[in-house]
Amino acid sequence: MNTLLEVNNLTKSFRDGHRWLIPQYQRALGPISFTLKEQQTLSVIGNAGSGKTTLARILVGAEQRTSGEIILEGEQLESKNHIQRCRAIRMIFQDANTSLNPRMRIGNLLEEPLKFTTDMSAKEREQIVYEKLRQVGLLPEHAHFYPHMISGGQKQRIAVARALMLDPHIIVADEALSVLDMSVRSQIINLLLRLQREMGLSYIFVSHNIHVVRHISDKVMVLDQGCVIEMGDTEQVFKHPKHDQTRKLLYTLGQ
């Protein structure tokens, strides 16, 4: 399997006030390096405030990195090149109830990314919207609905469909499953697994539900205060955690 994504020495610092007119910075993340292969799932776990969300946001381009490089299929991803970025890496947000615009029909919501980054005609866009809706297990008729007319699980499916719109290589899911109900959660997990098999997607999965993480991921990265403290194959990390902090984390999350 080819290496899809390579991240080298990625860091992020936030401005933290002044001292004698000199701006002070606080390191929130990094330096982090990792690689992601095709059809693999990398899970990021860690305590609150360990930089999981910051990492996810930098990868999708919602936030700018301070230093380091992100290489996708041998090509540098630049910080400010949004069109290049958003075609390759898409995100599923935490809460579909609040991340879908309540004033737009689902069809319009889904064709937005196509409008912004491609020059397809309205007809072509419509075709793609229908196709993606079928892929996530909904009907083409759902394109005419408003988000409030469908259930929570279906909304999350719409969120997945929106992430799929531009045929990305990588999907970043930031706590995408934690707000869902139990039976819906397993439906969405099945959907993600099926899409991975059919379309060869890679996932970067931020979560604190270690049962789910263990089930769906190939590699696990444990973050603590912005630094990687352990990384390896899922079974390896879960069965024989090396770092004390990992052991503690697995214990508290496992309860």
Add this chain to the structure above:
Amino acid sequence: MPLLDIRNLSIELESPHGRIRAVDRVNLSLNPGEILGLVGESGSGKSLVAKAIMGILNDRWTVSADRLRYNGVDLLGLSAKERRKLMGSEIAMVFQEPSSSLDPNDTVGHQFHESLPMTECKEPFYKRIKWRNEQIRGLLHKVGIRDHERVLKSYPHELSEGICQKVMIAMTIAYKPRLLIADEPTTVIEAGAQAQIFKLFKKLNQLNNVSILLITHDLQHVEDWTETVTVMYCGQTVESGYTKDIFKQPFHPYTMALLQSMPHFDDLLTHKSLLSTLPGSVPSLQHLPIGCRLGPRCPRAHKQCVETPMMEKSRGHYFSCHFPLTESIEP
């Protein structure tokens, strides 16, 4: 005698499409000193049941029950004033989002002062402020907040959700309630702090003999922290009994589906294999199916399921299903 005894509780809503029965004949009973879990997906009416017990549903809802008794007192027969008095002193509730149930305009300390039971204070008036401060400090230490001075001076938005939830719990136990209703106490709290909150509940339960009604949608929490459990689906009680029994051998297809839908370590589950799920999603209140409400999604549904099944009992384990999963029980 059970502390809380609910029989055939129905909660209805008048709507333009006719009367909607959001909660349909739910039974609950909670013994003193017990932790009871109430599990169900969102929209299954768990919170409605809790609010009906507290009497804080608004006027659009009609509550009717064969029996809604707290400690032998019929709650539905009480006047509003008597009921409020009972609620204040004996039953307390912890709400879902702690930071939104605290007043954002006011410091935590000030809000805490308001919630103290001043009738218990036997001091003369000039010693009262000191008494209050001591009480507050004691309560905060009890729930595991060490730096009480910083917490009391801050506004709710300055504290983390976990700390806010602890403050809320400290406020509710100020009156020494006998029944604590915790409505999804940990959904917004990060995973590390969740265990702390549950440990705190367990401690209250063991030391002060507080009965706890724990409402949650996470089966993991139920398995770890409760003794008995009631499973609800769409406003109907599906199964209830001892937690251990139900997790070992569920009788109802819905409970079975819930248990299978959480990936477990010990199960022989192949990595990245598909999980078994119920098809479809929870029906909306306007389109509830007749009879057993699981009917359209149930893998074992038959013609008979259009009639609501009666509660059946087998060794302290109640379930309502025409076709229970009994054949897999070992003799």
